[in-house]
Amino acid sequence: MSSIRFTDVTVTYDxxxxxxxxxxELHERRIGIIGANGGGKSTLIRLINGLGDPTSGTVEVNGLDVTTNGKEVRKQVGFVFADAENQIVMPTVAEDIAFSLRRMKLPKVERNQRVQHALDRFGLGAHADHSPHLLSGGQKQLLALAAVLVLEPSIIIADEPTTLLDMRNRIKIRRIFDELSQQLIVVTHDLDFLQGFDRVLCIDDKRIIADGKPDEVIACYTSLMGKYPH
Ligand SMILES: Nc1ncnc2c1ncn2[C@@H]1O[C@H](COP(=O)(O)OP(=O)(O)OP(=O)(O)O)[C@@H](O)[C@H]1O
Incomplete structure (x- = not known):
């Protein structure tokens, strides 16, 4: 399993x-991150593939300092953005999935097979030749996941991957996540989605205020939410 280490990390904006x-230290296979809006969850996960740098301290992925080895780390860490629209780069759904495979320089036959498998797996086959911008919000979210998973990175980070999904697709994504052998880190406000995860972290007021099994951390988060004025 991959290993992620934060050492004395502080992030300051203005x-x-x-x-x-x-x-x-993050070694577990399925890790969830929860917490109040604006608490620093996205900031934390963005550090793992160098989308942001710590103001002080270090973040290492499999022994590589992310700040100085960004390119190498990004080959190992797949990042699914909360706003799937940000990830769309090509004119059709199939080409968008194929695009992420280009830098792997796979033989064309294998590339096409992988794209077809991803289209089938995410239920996007009927839209293969459509513009990604015409997909529904939930379908765009599925496409963003497909385009990252097709690369088979050793760590997958997903920022709120279920926000726009209907129940059927939410269950589908959960099943796909359960089948993955890679390490998975999910930021979410969808607390039920985290049942069965190996570890959950709750971030609030700049710090990790709870870290453990889903039930205990969710209980801590729920009680924290109760303390905010309505
Ligand atoms: N590039 C940036 N420049 C300035 N401030 C930023 C930047 N990125 C994030 N912030 C601020 O840092 C704080 C934490 O943001 P972050 O997106 O990490 O929170 P979050 O826990 O993911 O929130 P949410 O649940 O609402 O998505 C917010 O107050 C945000 O405004």
């Missing part, structure tokens, strides 16, 4: 500290 002195 003199406002968003994460403070985070020390963390």
């Amino acid at each position: 003199e406002r500290t968003v994460l403070e002195n985070i020390n963390l």
Whole structure:
């Protein structure tokens, strides 16, 4: 299993500290991250593939410092954005999935097979030749996941991957996630989705305030939410 290590990580934007002195080792296969809006969840996961740099401290992925080895780390870490629209680069759904495979320089036959498998797996086959921009919000979310999973990265990070999905697709994504052998880190407000995960972290006020099995961390988060004024 892959390994991610945060050592004394602080992130400050315009003199406002968003994460403070985070020390963390992530080895488990399925890890969830929850917490209040604006708490620093996306900031934390973006550090794992160098989408942001720590203001101080280090983040390592499989022994590589992310700040100095960004390119190598990004080959190992697939990132699914919360706004799937950000990930669309090609004129058709099939080409969009194929695009991410280009840099792997696979033989054409294998590339086509992988694209077809991804289209089938995510129920997008009927839309293969359509413009991704014409897909529904949930279908775009499925496409964004497909385009990352097709690369088979050793770590997959997904920022709120189920927000726009109907129940059927949510169950489908959960099943796909359960079948993955890779390490998976999911930021979500969908607490039920985390049942059965190996570890959940709750982030609030710059720090990790709970870290453990889903039930105990969700209980902590629920009680925290109750303390906010309505
Ligand atoms: N590039 C940036 N420049 C300035 N401030 C930023 C930047 N990125 C994030 N922030 C701020 O950092 C704080 C944490 O944002 P972040 O997106 O990490 O929170 P989050 O826990 O993922 O929130 P949500 O649940 O709403 O998605 C927010 O107050 C946000 O405004």
